[in-house]
Amino acid sequence: MSDAIVNPTSLVTKAAPDFTAPAVMPDNEINPSFNLKSYLAGSYGVVFFYPLDFTFVCPSEILAHDHRVKAFAERNTKVIAVSVDSHFTHLAWKNTPVEKGGLGNVQFPMVADLTKNIAKSFGVLINESVALRGTFIIDKNGVVQSAHVNNLPLGRNVDEALRLIDALQFTEEHGEVCPAGWNKGKAGMKANPNGVAEYLAKHASEL
Numbered sequence: 001m002s003d004a005i006v007n008p009t010s011l012v013t014k015a016a017p018d019f020t021a022p023a024v025m026p027d028n029e030i031n032p033s034f035n036l037k038s039y040l041a042g043s044y045g046v047v048f049f050y051p052l053d054f055t056f057v058c059p060s061e062i063l064a065h066d067h068r069v070k071a072f073a074e075r076n077t078k079v080i081a082v083s084v085d086s087h088f089t090h091l092a093w094k095n096t097p098v099e100k101g102g103l104g105n106v107q108f109p110m111v112a113d114l115t116k117n118i119a120k121s122f123g124v125l126i127n128e129s130v131a132l133r134g135t136f137i138i139d140k141n142g143v144v145q146s147a148h149v150n151n152l153p154l155g156r157n158v159d160e161a162l163r164l165i166d167a168l169q170f171t172e173e174h175g176e177v178c179p180a181g182w183n184k185g186k187a188g189m190k191a192n193p194n195g196v197a198e199y200l201a202k203h204a205s206e207l
Helices: 036-040 057-067 069-074 087-094 117-122 158-174 193-206
Strands: 020-024 030-035 044-049 077-083 110-112 133-138 144-150
Touching (some): 020 087, 030 036, 036 044, 036 077, 044 057, 044 117, 044 158, 057 069, 057 158, 069 077, 087 110, 133 158
Parallel strands (some): 044 077
Antiparallel strands (some): 020 030, 020 110, 044 133, 133 144
16 A cells, blocks of 8 residues: 555644635535635634545445534534545435435535545545545644544544544633543643642542
8 A cells, every 4th residue: 555645643733734626515506616724714624534425434424424513513613525536426425315325415515636636635545546534623723633544444433523622622712631531521631740630639540
């Protein structure tokens, strides 16, 4: 297998690669010049890559994101899907009923990366053919805060993306860091020796 162009985790703390490409929008209209930076202006973002339309693990992941669109929106977060398929194939898949292996009308943009340049820029293109299952969480300033990539057979956990957005927003608001297994509503940790000691004294047995 050939290596990806960049290491996806090297994007963390850097500006997300911007792109302009055709996309099928939630209303099934085709936007020939969908732009990531413009679309996310003022919002958090989840950009997720999947290998191909009309395949196997992919529809389960796409529907899992769609079932959580409201939860993402409540966190001021927009979801964008990307694969190397054409926007016409995306639209055909959306127009195929779920019970026949399709998606139905999922409510986020599906971007066509026919040139494979987007997958390359995010470091998830494999064998110069398809994208690995990469998920990138982007903050309101357009900076990548998390990059997670699965191999082709391994479906991702969409709830983990929600958890990470909660953690990101918590640390932005409170200036505290989020320890292992942190979930919304749990205690954070002050990022200093006393904060670590205080947290572990109360919560070490829960880790």
